[in-house]
Amino acid sequence: AQSVTQPDIHITVSEGASLELRCNYSYGATPYLFWYVQSPGQGLQLLLKYFSGDTLVQGIKGFEAEFKRSQSSFNLRKPSVHWSDAAEYFCAVVHEPSGAGSYQLTFGKGTKLSVIP
Amino acid sequence: NAGVTQTPKFQVLKTGQSMTLQCAQDMNHNSMYWYRQDPGMGLRLIYYSASEGTTDKGEVPNGYNVSRLNKREFSLRLESAAPSQTSVYFCASSEEVNSPLHFGNGTRLTVT
DSSP states (O other): OOOEEOOOSEEEEETTSOEEEOOEEOOSSOOEEEEEEEOTTSOEEEEEEEOSSOSEEEOGGGOEEEEEGGGTEEEEEESSOOGGGOEEEEEEEEEOSSSSSOOEEEEOOOEEEEEEO | OOOEEEEOSEEEEOTTOOEEEEEEESSOOSEEEEEEEETTTEEEEEEEESSTTOOEEOSOOTTEEEEEOSSSBEEEEESSOOGGGOEEEEEEEESSTTSOOEEOOOEEEEEO
16 A cells, blocks of 8 residues: 555654654655654644755755655654754655546654653 | 634534534635544544535545635534544645645544
């Protein structure tokens, strides 16, 4: 079945350390790719998106993500994590299942990030 | 700029009761969505409206109905609530169906 996979349910990093959150998808064509962040008690906020072009995209709050077609991956990175980055992160993919202009957005199950001071 | 506004923020229902969750957006977006979020399940699409006047089922539509009242408003109705519908419900909107989503702050619903 076509899907979006975030293999890590929970990651803990120390403040100042680097971060990489993984996301893989299993759709045939190049989809539209997104990363969202959710703070406790809040809705989701868009961090960054990839539609086409440069495969390394920059987002808000110092995050970036790299699209790798050969690996069907869109991993999220940050060079130095801040305590305020503690939240849950969701990868999402827009794909066209029937190829008739009907798009669907599918979310991964999320990765919860904890930051140790 | 309010963005996406959901009401109520919290609700407790007894099994079999009905209720409507309200959602409004002020960004002139064409598409609107209802998701539910459950621990370990991520977000699952209940219904969406690609444009005013259209609605379509998502991944988990059973037990729900929706109404796209106008371009701004998209409501979700539970006709006969069940404990399995205990969840956090998010409304979202986007310019088009393949555009980034803007989310409301959610409605936490408990069905006893």
